[in-house]
Every structure is written in C-alpha cells, then in structure tokens.
Amino acid sequence: MRDSLSSRLVLCATAAALALSGCGGDDNKDSSDGKGGGDSLYAMMVQVYDADDRTVYVHLSKTLDFGKTLDLKKAREFPGVANFAPVGGRILISSGIEPSITAYEISDDLKWKEGESISFANYPFEANANFYHQYILNDETAYLPWDVTKRLVWNPTSMTIEAMLEDSKVPLMYEKLQVRAGGNRNAIKFDGPVQQAFFYTDDDYFETGPNSVIAFYDQKTHKEKNTITVPCPSLSMASQDEDGYTYYGTWGFSLPAVFNEGPKPCIARLKPDLTLDKAWTTDLRDLTDGRHHNNFRYIGKGRAIANVLHTELVKGVDWDGKYDPDYEDIVGASGPHWKLWLFDLEKQKAQPIDGIDVDLSSGAQFAVLDGRTFIFAPYEDWARTKIYELGDDGKAKVHSDTIGDVFKWVKIR
Numbered sequence: 001m002r003d004s005l006s007s008r009l010v011l012c013a014t015a016a017a018l019a020l021s022g023c024g025g026d027d028n029k030d031s032s033d034g035k036g037g038g039d040s041l042y043a044m045m046v047q048v049y050d051a052d053d054r055t056v057y058v059h060l061s062k063t064l065d066f067g068k069t070l071d072l073k074k075a076r077e078f079p080g081v082a083n084f085a086p087v088g089g090r091i092l093i094s095s096g097i098e099p100s101i102t103a104y105e106i107s108d109d110l111k112w113k114e115g116e117s118i119s120f121a122n123y124p125f126e127a128n129a130n131f132y133h134q135y136i137l138n139d140e141t142a143y144l145p146w147d148v149t150k151r152l153v154w155n156p157t158s159m160t161i162e163a164m165l166e167d168s169k170v171p172l173m174y175e176k177l178q179v180r181a182g183g184n185r186n187a188i189k190f191d192g193p194v195q196q197a198f199f200y201t202d203d204d205y206f207e208t209g210p211n212s213v214i215a216f217y218d219q220k221t222h223k224e225k226n227t228i229t230v231p232c233p234s235l236s237m238a239s240q241d242e243d244g245y246t247y248y249g250t251w252g253f254s255l256p257a258v259f260n261e262g263p264k265p266c267i268a269r270l271k272p273d274l275t276l277d278k279a280w281t282t283d284l285r286d287l288t289d290g291r292h293h294n295n296f297r298y299i300g301k302g303r304a305i306a307n308v309l310h311t312e313l314v315k316g317v318d319w320d321g322k323y324d325p326d327y328e329d330i331v332g333a334s335g336p337h338w339k340l341w342l343f344d345l346e347k348q349k350a351q352p353i354d355g356i357d358v359d360l361s362s363g364a365q366f367a368v369l370d371g372r373t374f375i376f377a378p379y380e381d382w383a384r385t386k387i388y389e390l391g392d393d394g395k396a397k398v399h400s401d402t403i404g405d406v407f408k409w410v411k412i413r
C-alpha cells in the first residue's frame with residue numbers, strides 16, 4: 001500500500017536519483033477560474049522514496065497549469081515523513097523527523113519566509129505531528145490526536161497549545177479487536193463540529209470489525225459531544241459535498257472480504273444534521289457488477305470516484321477457494337486489475353474512467369481545485385506519478401508528470 005515502506009523503496013530511490021540527476025487529500029471552495037493569476041498559490045506534495053524512508057518535496061505554483069513536467073529542483077525539500085496544511089494564507093509544515101510544525105509565508109514571487117515554530121516534544125507523540133492525522137476547524141483551532149481517542153488543541157495562527165483533552169466514549173475494543181483512528185487523509189476542514197472516524201482491527205490489520213465509530217467534537221469547548229456507530233468497516237473521512245453531506249469510505253483494501261471472510265467494504269453518508277443517512281449507506285457493488293472497491297471520494301456535482309478491483313484480470317488467485325495471505329502481494333500490486341471508476345450518485349450509475357494509461361494500485365490520490373478534478377496515478381513502483389485531469393465528460397487526460405509519488409495538491413490562497 002501507498003503509505004507503507006517495502007522493497008519498492010530501493011527501486012524508487014534508484015529511479016528517482018537517475019531522473020533528478022538528469023533534470024540540469026484540501027479542497028478549497030472559491031470562485032476563481034483556476035488559471036492562477038493574481039494572488040493564487042498552490043502547493044503540491046511529492047514523496048521520493050529511498051532505501052530508508054523518503055524525502056518530501058513541496059512544489060509551489062501560481063497556476064494549475066504549470067507545464068507537462070514538474071521540476072523538483074524548484075521545490076523545497078523536507079526530510080522524512082513531512083506533511084503540510086494551508087492555514088490563513090500560509091503553509092504549515094509538519095516535520096518528518098520530530099514533533100514540530102513550522103509556518104512559512106510565501107511571497108508573490110514564490111519566495112519562502114520561515115516564521116514561527118511550535119514543538120510538541122513535551123507531549124506523548126512518538127515521532128512527529130503529521131498533518132495526515134490532524135483536524136483543522138479554522139485558522140485558530142486544530143486538533144492533533146494522540147493515544148487514538150485523545151486530542152491536543154492548538155492554535156495555528158498564534159502557534160500555541162491551548163488544551164489537552166482526554167474525554168471520549170469511543171470503545172477501545174470491539175471483542176478482541178482494538179480501536180484505530182481513521183485519519184484525515186483528504187485534509188477536510190469543518191464549518192461545524194469536527195468529525196473523527198475510528199475502526200477496529202487486529203495488530204496485523206487482517207481481521208476488521210463490522211462497524212466504525214464517528215465522534216463529534218464541539219467547536220467551542222472541543223469536548224466530545226457524542227458518537228454514532230456506523231455499520232461499515234475501516235472507515236476514514238472521504239469528503240463533504242455542496243449540500244453539507246459527509247462521506248466516509250475505506251482506504252485500506254480488505255482482501256478477505258472478497259472471499260466472504262470479513263465484512264464487505266461500505267460507503268457511509270451523514271446528513272447535514274450529522275445523523276446517519278441509513279437509506280443511502282451502501283457498498284456500491286450494485287453499481288460495479290458486484291466488484292469490491294475502496295478509496296471512495298466525492299468530487300463535486302453529484303459525482304464520486306473510487307478504485308475498483310477487477311478480479312477477472314488477476315492472475316494467480318483462486319477466487320473460488322479460500323483466502324490465502326500470499327494473495328495480498330498479488331492483488332496489492334499495481335496492475336490492470338485496478339481501475340478507477342466514476343460514479344453518478346444521482347442517477348445511480350457508474351463506469352470505468354477512460355484515458356488512464358498506467359497501471360493503478362488501490363491507492364490513487366485525488367485533488368479538487370477551483371472546480372477541477374485531478375487524479376494522481378503512481379507508476380514505475382511509485383518512482384513516478386502521472387497527473388490526470390478528469391473532464392466533465394468523465395474522461396481523463398494527462399495533465400503532467402513528475403518524479404516521485406504525488407500525495408496531495410492544495411490551494412494556499
């Protein structure tokens with residue numbers, strides 16, 4: 001999977017090094033035209049793996065159309081599992097090697113100016129304060145989860161720590177399975193109470209519980225208001241739509257479910273009043289000819305995308321037999337058996353997206369910027385990424401290409 005390190009790192013390091021030597025989730029709702037003029041500023045996060053871990057590059061641009069090739073020599077480099085978030089027109093970088101965050105101002109000519117830093121070294125964070133896990137309520141309030149269900153409240157503007165809260169009614173166990181935080185992969189921000197998903201699994205993430213739990217935190221007191229149980233496994237936040245509905249989907253793919261040895265993947269939707277939309281929540285298999293999916297994402301205008309497993313294209317797996325752990329490497333690898341589908345949620349129709357000419361994995365990433373949808377498809381064992389733009393006609397066209405693994409693309413201002 002995309003977030004784990006495996007034998008691909010050595011291959012990626014070699015490919016990336018050769019390519020570099022030859023060079024010489026979030027969504028922001030606004031009315032700009034996407035051409036990037038004026039004060040527009042965009043930041044793309046690219047991970048280049050090496051034998052030990054990775055290096056993160058942050059590439060800035062004033063336009064979404066910067067050319068067919070991304071030049072990482074113009075990007076700023078950060079070691080380890082660094083990450084970033086746009087807050088108040090600045091870019092905040094979470095260190096990949098220590099629990100700290102630094103704010104940077106970016107000038108109109110794309111010059112970096114380092115600002116204040118905040119350290120969480122006195123708090124129980126093992127390695128870093130990665131924005132992958134964080135929930136940003138507004139420019140003055142962010143939640144940094146710890147010990148699964150607890151959270152530290154801090155102010156991204158003043159760069160100060162406000163409170164440490166430990167209250168939660170989220171069950172820590174489901175039978176013999178332990179609770180995990182779903183994370184905020186798509187960097188969703190909130191107009192109302194912050195939502196956080198939790199699910200249950202064993203140490204190896206093999207067995208999963210049939211339900212997930214969503215907790216809601218009051219935007220003023222930051223205390224847990226209530227929790228609801230959702231009949232879907234392994235949920236994480238997916239997206240919010242124009243009408244205030246919130247979507248949850250699975251990120252990790254559960255292969256045992258295909259063999260009927262685990263709960264089926266499921267998409268859940270919350271109504272604007274934050275209650276479960278029981279009539280809508282579904283596993284989408286009626287729209288995919290019975291195929292399993294993961295990584296669901298609402299992209300706007302009643303449309304969504306998700307990765308779909310085409311078992312008929314997988315070689316070396318006995319689908320009529322029992323689950324075998326050895327199948328994980330076969331199915332988890334990139335290949336023609338993974339296809340990105342486009343879902344029309346209003347018409348309840350879906351089909352594979354035409355125009356993607358590289359083998360996908362189950363973990364393609366997306367970005368919706370200024371009303372335009374981009375798909376990040378890693379290839380050459382995550383050593384490179386093709387960026388596609390999805391048109392209104394449902395077809396993908398190549399937008400650009402880069403060394404490394406594009407993790408996200410956001411608008412700073």
